[in-house]
Amino acid sequence: MPKWFTPLALLCGAMLAASPLIIANAPYESQMGLVQKIFYYHMPSAWMFLLGAIVCGVASARFLATGAERHDRTALAAAELTVLFGLLTLVTGPLWARRAWGTFWVWDARVTSSLVGWMISCAYLILRKYGGPGSERLGAAVALFGMANVPFIYLSVNYWRTIHPPTSVVPTLKFSMGFPLMFCVTAFLLFFILLMAMRTRLEESRARLDALYLALDE
Amino acid sequence: MTTLRRVAFTLLLTSVARFALAQPPRQDEFVPISELPPTEQMPAAPLVVGAYVFVLLVFFVYMLSVAKRVGAVQRDMHALEAELKGRKKA
Amino acid sequence: MSTQGFGATVLRIVRKDLTVEVRSREVAYTTLFFAVSCLLVFAFALVREGRAPEGAGEGILWATLTFAGTLALGRTFERERQSETLRALLLAPVPRAAVYVGKLVGIVGLLLAVEVVLVPLVTLFFGAPLLKRPLWLAGILVTGTIGFAAVGTLFAAMLVRARSRDVLLPVLLYPVVVPVLIAGVRGTSALVDPVFDVAIARFWLALLFAFDAVFVTLALWTFEPVMSD
Numbered sequence: 031m032p033k034w035f036t037p038l039a040l041l042c043g044a045m046l047a048a049s050p051l052i053i054a055n056a057p058y059e060s061q062m063g064l065v066q067k068i069f070y071y072h073m074p075s076a077w078m079f080l081l082g083a084i085v086c087g088v089a090s091a092r093f094l095a096t097g098a099e100r101h102d103r104t105a106l107a108a109a110e111l112t113v114l115f116g117l118l119t120l121v122t123g124p125l126w127a128r129r130a131w132g133t134f135w136v137w138d139a140r141v142t143s144s145l146v147g148w149m150i151s152c153a154y155l156i157l158r159k160y161g162g163p164g165s166e167r168l169g170a171a172v173a174l175f176g177m178a179n180v181p182f183i184y185l186s187v188n189y190w191r192t193i194h195p196p197t198s199v200v201p202t203l204k205f206s207m208g209f210p211l212m213f214c215v216t217a218f219l220l221f222f223i224l225l226m227a228m229r230t231r232l233e234e235s236r237a238r239l240d241a242l243y244l245a246l247d248e
Numbered sequence: 249m250t251t252l253r254r255v256a257f258t259l260l261l262t263s264v265a266r267f268a269l270a271q272p273p274r275q276d277e278f279v280p281i282s283e284l285p286p287t288e289q290m291p292a293a294p295l296v297v298g299a300y301v302f303v304l305l306v307f308f309v310y311m312l313s314v315a316k317r318v319g320a321v322q323r324d325m326h327a328l329e330a331e332l333k334g335r336k337k338a
Numbered sequence: 339m340s341t342q343g344f345g346a347t348v349l350r351i352v353r354k355d356l357t358v359e360v361r362s363r364e365v366a367y368t369t370l371f372f373a374v375s376c377l378l379v380f381a382f383a384l385v386r387e388g389r390a391p392e393g394a395g396e397g398i399l400w401a402t403l404t405f406a407g408t409l410a411l412g413r414t415f416e417r418e419r420q421s422e423t424l425r426a427l428l429l430a431p432v433p434r435a436a437v438y439v440g441k442l443v444g445i446v447g448l449l450l451a452v453e454v455v456l457v458p459l460v461t462l463f464f465g466a467p468l469l470k471r472p473l474w475l476a477g478i479l480v481t482g483t484i485g486f487a488a489v490g491t492l493f494a495a496m497l498v499r500a501r502s503r504d505v506l507l508p509v510l511l512y513p514v515v516v517p518v519l520i521a522g523v524r525g526t527s528a529l530v531d532p533v534f535d536v537a538i539a540r541f542w543l544a545l546l547f548a549f550d551a552v553f554v555t556l557a558l559w560t561f562e563p564v565m566s567d
């Protein structure tokens with residue numbers, strides 16, 4: 031493990047542990063009250079979900095272009111994190127929606143697009159796990175197509191759903207709400223980096239193990 | 249023993265059938281939260297707590313999964329190194 | 339490296355597939371029958387008191403096309419796999435992208451033939467006046483089919499040597515072609531509407547065109563690196 035890993039892990043752990051306290055001190059949102067506080071974990075999860083998808087797509091493109099194994103390892107790690115943070119987003123969102131909109135699920139543009147994007151990353155992992163040898167390149171193509179698809183998915187779903195419930199993302203937040211959000215985003219981002227490091231390390235070890243097995247057979 | 253299994257199976261089937269035949273309450277479209285009767289409104293606290301617990305649980309489970317996989321790879325590595333040493337001696 | 343022209347290769351592949359298909363007609367008949375069976379399943383799932391729900395026809399048409407298309411893709415490449423002809427094609431001194439386009443044209447042709455049968459049947463069974471504006475419908479069906487087949491041909495070709503390829507194809511394909519499905523259903527819906535809004539139909543048609551352009555281009559780029567070993 032690289033030198034920065036342990037201090038970063040400690041910092042990240044501290045931030046995640048501190049986050050509920052900081053969130054509890056943030057003021058209540060006027061319309062939704064307590065339940066809006068899910069936002070402080072829901073937004074960072076959504077951003078990490080998008081970040082994971084972008085990293086996976088870019089790494090896949092580089093893998094297809096150069097054939098270098100480390101890009102493939104990055105893509106696989108990023109895909110797992112995309113599924114992870116996507117799951118968090120898709121669960122915390124409906125929990126918030128149940129209170130704010132009265133129903134767990136709505137087929138609105140952002141939710142549906144996220145679901146489709148999440149399913150593409152799940153499909154990537156299924157392919158990598160069960161596709162047998164050679165599924166690295168196949169997966170890279172799927173990831174590339176998935177990333178290219180994002181504007182189409184969003185556009186088509188946006189116009190598919192003609193009735194939009196009022197979305198409540200506030201682009202201009204007061205500092206009292208902006209600070210907890212940025213704190214949580216930073217904590218989640220550090221966690222993302224940590225997990226990427228751990229996960230790519232695991233893939234590197236696996237690759238070394240396979241090479242050793244091959245050397246043994248000779 | 250088979251009689252017990254038959255009884256259990258029948259009970260399971262009837263309970264499933266009961267749920268299948270029950271009529272769910274009608275809801276045509278979603279109603280803004282302020283207009284729902286108080287009995288339909290969900291208290292916020294369990295949702296918030298549930299959300300945070302879910303997030304932390306998922307993080308924990310994932311880290312556990314990665315740690316387990318790392319452990320498995322390390323074990324295989326040690327076994328392989330031991331075998332290589334054994335072969336060198338031979 | 340290519341001793342044969344791009345267009346000539348495409349034509350050769352299309353002609354080869356057509357010849358093989360005309361002799362046995364296996365993929366065409368089985369796909370067609372499957373599509374009609376699908377319609378039957380939808381009929382029993384959705385028809386109440388002898389009438390289908392309003393606006394169900396378009397959805398059923400595109401859902402059936404998706405399922406039948408997946409089957410056709412699987413069958414077509416299974417045939418290639420059994421005779422190892424895909425390998426031969428890739429080893430031949432022809433531009434690889436032409437192999438992709440040749441297979442794409444074949445699949446699109448097959449699916450269009452299936453649509454010719456499906457559209458009147460859907461109109462009949464589900465009371466959807468799909469044939470009200472045939473030119474617009476043709477436009478939407480052709481662009482939608484090309485979009486679906488563009489991604490499907492690439493994925494099916496990629497999966498020829500993979501394990502669990504039968505179930506992996508729909509698992510990979512369906513989330514990626516969601517925009518085609520949405521645009522296809524919505525576009526067809528706009529045509530069926532008693533009040534025809536040209537702007538809406540044009541929007542969905544434009545989206546399908548854009549999707550086709552982007553994804554055929556992407557597939558042409560990725561076919562070479564993905565299929566090379």
